[in-house]
Amino acid sequence: GAGVSQTPSNKVTEKGKYVELRCDPISGHTALYWYRQSLGQGPEFLIYFQGTGAADDSGLPNDRFFAVRPEGSVSTLKIQRTERGDSAVYLCASSSRGLAPYNEQFFGPGTRLTVL
Amino acid sequence: DAKTTQPNSMESNEEEPVHLPCNHSTISGTDYIHWYRQLPSQGPEYVIHGLTSNVNNRMASLAIAEDRKSSTLILHRATLRDAAVYYCIPMRSNFGNEKLTFGTGTRLTIIP
Numbered sequence: 557g558a559g560v561s562q563t564p565s566n567k568v569t570e571k572g573k574y575v576e577l578r579c580d581p582i583s584g585h586t587a588l589y590w591y592r593q594s595l596g597q598g599p600e601f602l603i604y605f606q607g608t609g610a611a612d613d614s615g616l617p618n619d620r621f622f623a624v625r626p627e628g629s630v631s632t633l634k635i636q637r638t639e640r641g642d643s644a645v646y647l648c649a650s651s652s653r654g655l656a657p658y659n660e661q662f663f664g665p666g667t668r669l670t671v672l
Numbered sequence: 673d674a675k676t677t678q679p680n681s682m683e684s685n686e687e688e689p690v691h692l693p694c695n696h697s698t699i700s701g702t703d704y705i706h707w708y709r710q711l712p713s714q715g716p717e718y719v720i721h722g723l724t725s726n727v728n729n730r731m732a733s734l735a736i737a738e739d740r741k742s743s744t745l746i747l748h749r750a751t752l753r754d755a756a757v758y759y760c761i762p763m764r765s766n767f768g769n770e771k772l773t774f775g776t777g778t779r780l781t782i783i784p
Contacts, residue, residue, distance in 0.1 A: 560715075587770060589770070589771070589772075591772075591774075596776075597776060598757075598759055598774030598775055598776055598777055599716065599772070599774045600774070601771035601772065601773065604770045604771055606770075611770065612770065612771060614771075615771065647715050647716075649715070649716075651770075660718040660721075661708075661716075661718065661772060662717075662718075663714075663715025663716050663717065664715050665713075665714060665715055666715055
């Protein structure tokens, strides 16, 4: 079946602009996660949705970052007033159950964001 | 979250077994040990997880020390496709604590 998809695959923007990154999870998966990965580092957690609500947004670095999942499926990560330090690969993952630890997460290929 | 220590890099010859170690000395009694790997230019993928007993699946085996302060991921016969960064991740069993806390992992190079 179809895996997690993310669009766009690459996004180049200018400092100060607004960007939206989209994630389509595996159909039926109730849990959705966003991570970002800087060069040479492991992925860093940003936010986790269970259904439509954000169950844990402790990883969002500041109030320029916001994510929504209005219908419990597709999610959009929104970044306002982008900064060069926001350049990274943004990864989305989904899983079928919200009860840890049986929580295998399926990752998408990521969106590479470059802020000039 | 429990801290983990993994070698930065390892090399192995193709078709030989690979043992990837992970130290997690601060792990709690209810933390599961998960392993994910990330192939080049891809998102991470789940490999295996366990609590106390050794675990096997089609991808790998996981050997967990009796005191649970360390574990070893075993690839029985490495192929070129196994070249990736491997992450050892303790995860709490509490409902709601869903995030994966990745370290820097071990970069595994397979030599043809």
